[in-house]
Amino acid sequence: MFLSQPFLSLSHPVLMGIFTNRGFQPKRPTNPKLPPGQYETTDFPVLTAGPTPRIALTNWEFRLEGLVEEPVKWSWEEFNKLPMQDFNPDIHCVTKWSKFDTHWRGVSVDTLLEHVKLRPEAQFVTEFSYGGYTTNLPLADLLGGKAFVGLQFEGQPLAPEHGGPARLVVPHLYFWKSAKWIQGLRFTAQDEPGFWERGGYSMYGDPWKEQRYRDDDDDQASPSSLRL
Amino acid sequence: MSRVAWQLATVKAIKPETPRVKTFTLALPNWTPQLAGQHYDLRLTADGGYQAERSYSIASPPEQTGEIELTVELVNEGEVSGYLFEGVAVGDQLEVRGPIGGYFVWRGEPSAPPLLLVGGGSGVVPLMAMLRHRRALGLRTPAVLLFSVRSPEEVIYQAELEALAQADDSFTLLLDYTRQAPPGWAGYHRRLDAAMLAEVVARFGAAQPQAFVCGPTGFVESVANGLQAAGLPPEMILTERFGPTRG
Numbered sequence: 231m232f233l234s235q236p237f238l239s240l241s242h243p244v245l246m247g248i249f250t251n252r253g254f255q256p257k258r259p260t261n262p263k264l265p266p267g268q269y270e271t272t273d274f275p276v277l278t279a280g281p282t283p284r285i286a287l288t289n290w291e292f293r294l295e296g297l298v299e300e301p302v303k304w305s306w307e308e309f310n311k312l313p314m315q316d317f318n319p320d321i322h323c324v325t326k327w328s329k330f331d332t333h334w335r336g337v338s339v340d341t342l343l344e345h346v347k348l349r350p351e352a353q354f355v356t357e358f359s360y361g362g363y364t365t366n367l368p369l370a371d372l373l374g375g376k377a378f379v380g381l382q383f384e385g386q387p388l389a390p391e392h393g394g395p396a397r398l399v400v401p402h403l404y405f406w407k408s409a410k411w412i413q414g415l416r417f418t419a420q421d422e423p424g425f426w427e428r429g430g431y432s433m434y435g436d437p438w439k440e441q442r443y444r445d446d447d448d449d450q451a452s453p454s455s456l457r458l
Numbered sequence: 459m460s461r462v463a464w465q466l467a468t469v470k471a472i473k474p475e476t477p478r479v480k481t482f483t484l485a486l487p488n489w490t491p492q493l494a495g496q497h498y499d500l501r502l503t504a505d506g507g508y509q510a511e512r513s514y515s516i517a518s519p520p521e522q523t524g525e526i527e528l529t530v531e532l533v534n535e536g537e538v539s540g541y542l543f544e545g546v547a548v549g550d551q552l553e554v555r556g557p558i559g560g561y562f563v564w565r566g567e568p569s570a571p572p573l574l575l576v577g578g579g580s581g582v583v584p585l586m587a588m589l590r591h592r593r594a595l596g597l598r599t600p601a602v603l604l605f606s607v608r609s610p611e612e613v614i615y616q617a618e619l620e621a622l623a624q625a626d627d628s629f630t631l632l633l634d635y636t637r638q639a640p641p642g643w644a645g646y647h648r649r650l651d652a653a654m655l656a657e658v659v660a661r662f663g664a665a666q667p668q669a670f671v672c673g674p675t676g677f678v679e680s681v682a683n684g685l686q687a688a689g690l691p692p693e694m695i696l697t698e699r700f701g702p703t704r705g
Contacts, residue, residue, distance in 0.1 A: 252545070253541075255504055280695055
C-alpha cells in the first residue's frame with residue numbers, strides 16, 4: 231500500500247518551492263546589493279535588438295510631449311546648458327547581469343520637468359528613441375531624483391553602443407527601461423506597452439521583485455496578446 | 459497556468475558538440491511550441507536557497523515536440539555552465555522556464571525574404587534553430603549561414619550543417635576561421651570584415667535578405683555596422699548579443 235501519491239505529496243519539490251540542484255555551490259560571493267537571479271559583472275555588456283544608430287549631434291533634439299500644456303524641445307547645445315548632476319547608480323539588466331557603482335553625469339528628469347506643465351491626467355510615460363525603440367513606465371518612477379538623462383559615463387561621452395549621445399537612466403528598474411538613444415518623453419494617461427513590453431516583458435520591471443516577464447507582474451492579468 | 463512558469467525538466471541526453479560546447483536535451487512536462495530564435499531561462503538552486511539564472515537559446519525546432527535542446531558553451535569561471543558540464547547527468551532534473559523572446563525570431567513564413575544568418579561562436583545556436591525549422595517545413599527560402607569560429611575544433615553542428623549544405627542547394631554554408639583553418643582551406647580565413655559582408659550580401663543579388671546576427675557584443679556590433687555599409691537597411695538586421703561574462 232502506498233502512503234502517499236507522489237503527485238499529491240506536499241513534499242513534492244515544485245509544490246514546496248525548494249527544488250535544489252544536487253552538488254550546486256555558489257561560485258560567486260553573495261552580495262545584498264544583488265537582486266534575485268542576478269550576478270555581478272565589471273564589464274558593460276550591450277543588449278540591443280538591432281544595429282546601433284549613429285546620431286549626428288547637429289540633428290539631435292530632446293522633446294517633452296503628450297499630455298503637457300506646451301511641448302518643449304532642446305537642441306544638443308541647449309540641452310548641455312541645463313544644470314548637470316553626478317549619479318552613481320547600481321544597474322540591473324534583465325539578461326541577469328548587474329553592475330555596481332557606475333558613474334554618470336547628466337540632467338535629472340526633475341530638472342527637465344521644470345520646463346513643462348503636465349496635465350493632471352498624465353500618469354504614465356513612453357520613452358522614445360532614435361531608431362524607434364520605446365519603453366513605458368509610471369510617471370512617478372521618473373520623479374524625485376529617480377531618473378536622469380545621462381550624457382557622460384565614467385568621465386567620457388556616452389558611447390553609441392551604450393546609448394550615446396544620451397540615454398535615459400532609471401536605475402531602480404531593469405535596464406531596458408533606461409532607453410538608449412533617447413529622443414524624448416511622451417506623457418500618457420494609460421500605461422502603453424513599449425517595444426519589449428509588447429513582446430511579453432514586464433510592464434514595470436522591478437529587479438527586486440524579479441519582474442522580468444509580463445507573468446511576473448503584480449496584477450498577473452495579462453491579455454493573451456501580451457503573452458510571449 | 460502561466461506560460462513562463464518554472465518547470466522541472468528531465469535531462470534526456472547530453473551530446474558534446476565541441477571541447478567546450480554541449481547540447482542538453484530536456485524533456486518538459488509543460489512544453490509549448492517555441493519560435494525559432496527564442497530562449498529559455500535556466501535556474502540552479504543550492505542548498506540554502508542561493509540561485510543563479512542564465513538564458514540559453516533553444517537549438518531544436520518547434521517540430522521537435524515535448525522537449526527542447528539547449529546548446530551551452532562552457533564559460534571560464536562559469537557558475538551555471540560549469541555546473542551543467544560537471545554536475546549534470548542524464549536523468550537529472552533542471553528548472554527552466556520559457557519560451558521567451560519575441561523579437562529575434564524567424565517564423566518560417568513561405569513569403570519571408572531570404573535569410574542571411576551570421577553567427578560568432580556559440581551565437582550560431584538560435585540560427586541553427588532557424589535552419590532546422592526551415593528544413594522541417596521543407597522550405598527553399600534561400601539561406602546563407604556565415605559562421606565565424608577561431609579554429610576547426612570550434613565548429614558547432616559541423617556534420618549537420620555540411621550535410622544540409624550538400625542536400626539543399628538553396629542553403630549555403632560559409633565558414634570563416636579567424637585564427638587557425640583546416641589544412642588546404644580555401645574559404646574565409648581572417649577576422650570577419652566589411653569586405654566579406656559585402657561579398658555575402660552580394661550573393662543575394664537584388665533580393666534584400668533578412669539578417670539575423672548573434673554572437674559576442676563586439677562581433678555583433680561590427681557585423682551590424684558592416685551589413686549597413688553593404689546596403690542593408692537597419693530594419694532588416696536583427697541582433698542578439700551576449701557579453702563576455704555570461705556564465
